Structure formats: C-alpha cells, structure tokens
Amino acid sequence: VAPALAAGNAVILKPSTSTPGTACLLAQALLDAGVPAGLLSVLHGGGDVVRPLLDDQRVRFFAFTGSTDVGRKIQAAAGLRRTQMELGSIAFTVLCADARLDAALPKAVNAGYRKAGQVCTSIQMLLVHRSLIEVVEERLAAMVAALKYGDPRDPHTFVGPMISEAEAVRVEGWIADAIAKGARRLAGGARHDAVLPPTLLTDIDPSMKVGCCEIFGPVMCLLPFDDIGEAIARINATPYGLATGIFTNDLAVAFKMARKLDVGGVHINETSSSRVDLMPYGGSKDSGFGREGPRYAIHEMTEERLISITA
Known part of the structure; x- marks a missing residue:
C-alpha cells in the first residue's frame, strides 16, 4: 500500500475475508498519518467484489498475494494490464x-x-x-x-x-x-x-x-x-x-x-524466510513475478515514459 501511494497512485485494498480487521487498522493509521481522503479505500467481501475491478479498465495495476490458482485467474482477467504476483511456495x-x-x-x-x-x-x-x-x-x-x-x-x-x-x-x-x-x-x-x-x-x-x-x-x-x-x-x-x-x-x-x-x-547462512524490507522480494515459476520492497514496488507501480526534445 505505501509504495503504491508513494508512486502517486490511488489504492483500493481488498483484504482476505479471514482478516478484515487488519486492513481497517492499516487504513486508519495511514489516514491518521495524513494520507488525503479518497486516495485509499478498503473493499471487503469475497471474490465477487473483485470482478467489477477486474472488468474496470480504469484499474491499471493489480498486486496480489495469495494462492497460485487465484493468481492465474486474476492474471487471465487482467489481460494486458500490469500485475505483481506473490503466490505459492514450497x-x-x-x-x-x-x-x-x-x-x-x-x-x-x-x-x-x-x-x-x-x-x-x-x-x-x-x-x-x-x-x-x-x-x-x-x-x-x-x-x-x-x-x-x-x-x-x-x-x-x-x-x-x-x-x-x-x-x-x-x-x-x-x-x-x-x-x-x-x-x-x-x-x-x-x-x-x-x-x-x-x-x-x-x-x-x-x-x-x-x-x-x-x-x-x-x-x-x-x-x-x-x-x-x-x-x-x-x-x-x-x-x-x-x-x-x-x-x-x-x-x-x-x-x-x-x-x-x-x-x-x-x-x-540464513533461512528461506530471511527478509529485510529493503530487499527485492519475489519469485519465479508458479511463485509469481514482480518484486516487493519499497524501491522495487514503487518501480513496479510506475508507468515509465520517455520525453525527448530536438532543438
């Protein structure tokens, strides 16, 4: 959420139905810290509430953490729009x-x-x-x-x-x-x-x-x-x-x-679970693609453009 806001995006946060309260606490903390009203929304519900977002072309980027099966469905619906997937693992x-x-x-x-x-x-x-x-x-x-x-x-x-x-x-x-x-x-x-x-x-x-x-x-x-x-x-x-x-x-x-x-x-000399948030974090194969970590997530959520000038 924070990298998306830092990159200048409005954010819709859809938490798991098993942990709805955590997302509300996070959103309230961000609003209390000064995030402008309207830039962050929390959407509760099951998969049915996600379908309208996947169908809405105004939503330009999807970041998903969850199972590989659900990630495949989101990627199929997103089409050519960009995604970042943090999926399953052994x-x-x-x-x-x-x-x-x-x-x-x-x-x-x-x-x-x-x-x-x-x-x-x-x-x-x-x-x-x-x-x-x-x-x-x-x-x-x-x-x-x-x-x-x-x-x-x-x-x-x-x-x-x-x-x-x-x-x-x-x-x-x-x-x-x-x-x-x-x-x-x-x-x-x-x-x-x-x-x-x-x-x-x-x-x-x-x-x-x-x-x-x-x-x-x-x-x-x-x-x-x-x-x-x-x-x-x-x-x-x-x-x-x-x-x-x-x-x-x-x-x-x-x-x-x-x-x-x-x-x-x-x-x-560390375990698979070693992580510092500054690191680029993400997988390959059925574990997904794209990278988390503030610097890398901001880049994922930024649309690069070229402007050239000829004098």
Whole structure:
C-alpha cells in the first residue's frame, strides 16, 4: 500500500475475508498519518467484489498475494494490464556438510514455525547432508518438542492457532496421509481446535501431500541429500521458486547453488524466510513475478515514459 501511494497512485485494498480487521487498522493509521481522503479505500467481501475491478479498465495495476490458482485467474482477467504476483511456495533451506548447526538450527526452528508456519517462505523442506541427518533429527526433534504452543495471548507462546480450524484440519489430514505412507513424526501431537502442535516429519516422498504441495502450517520436513547436484535438482523440481536458504562455510558451493537455483532469492547462512524490507522480494515459476520492497514496488507501480526534445 505505501509504495503504491508513494508512486502517486490511488489504492483500493481488498483484504482476505479471514482478516478484515487488519486492513481497517492499516487504513486508519495511514489516514491518521495524513494520507488525503479518497486516495485509499478498503473493499471487503469475497471474490465477487473483485470482478467489477477486474472488468474496470480504469484499474491499471493489480498486486496480489495469495494462492497460485487465484493468481492465474486474476492474471487471465487482467489481460494486458500490469500485475505483481506473490503466490505459492514450497520453501527449502539446505544444511551442507559443513553447516554450523549451533547457528543454523535455531534459525530453522524460527523460520519453520513462526506464525504457525503461515508464511510463504516458512521452511517446509529442510535438506540435510546425509552425514548430518542423524544429529539434526535428534537435535531438531528436541527443539521442536520444546516449543510452547496454544494461546496467542500468552507471551511465552511461540506457535499460536492457524487462521481457522478448517485449515488446521486440512494440515492434520496431510500429516496423517504422510504417516500412513511411511513418514515418521519426530515431533508433534493432537490438534486442539485451530491449534496444531509444531510438527517435524522425516522419510518424506513426493507421493505425499506434504512432499509436493504447499503446507502453509506448522510442519517442517527433513530430507537427506548426498551431493549439491542432488539438492539443486530437488529444489528445482518443484513448480515453485520463491526463496531458498543455504548454510555452508564454502562460498564457492553457495554461489554454485545460487547460480543454478530457479528461485527469486537465495540467502547464504540464513533461512528461506530471511527478509529485510529493503530487499527485492519475489519469485519465479508458479511463485509469481514482480518484486516487493519499497524501491522495487514503487518501480513496479510506475508507468515509465520517455520525453525527448530536438532543438
């Protein structure tokens, strides 16, 4: 919203039906800060309220954050008008053989389970060099089991409820599907309404929902790899390409991976969820296109023109 206003645009903000209050608070804060009346509107409702905007040629730009399926529909309706899409993801972080586990594992736990895993770049797949897999399984299982979950009003709670009970039920079903197909649960437990305990799985394969679809919940999967080529191939095999983290002390290895990974961002000795707002943020493939971050978003939302003069 702020980059769009900074670029000189009027803005219509359409929030998710699951979180309408947040958009109202943001709009009120901007109005209180001096944004002129009429430049910012908040539109509530389901997909039916978006259709008139997509049909109205006065709307010249659409920025969407959400699922890949909905993003495709918006892009099809927008036609030749410009869009910026931040869509789905299966985010990987890689622990190479020389990774410093004392630094990497706490970051991985934070990136996998903060906001109950409901972040596009939350670690879904933690690729671990086979020489480290046993120690990582043991240490991560203990760390994840120690996370406090439940009431978000408790300042000690790290994993709160998911956005709805229906979403928690969905993820619970995916976990059950994985276990039925041979996955092992190293940490986790029973769901309570919309609260799903932080879950750590291993022995994952692509036939499982958790192995091929975006989970968007407090679940992290461990996968061993033997060499860098295998790790690169595993990451590039998904239809998504938002961000990847790599933990290694060998910059040659890190940059080799960065050059070959088909993702929007690579974070060396950080997780896939590392982000500073000044960075250009966005993906490739089914994760969308265009870049966020103030400078880059302003450019996305600006129509460049050339004016030349001949004396």
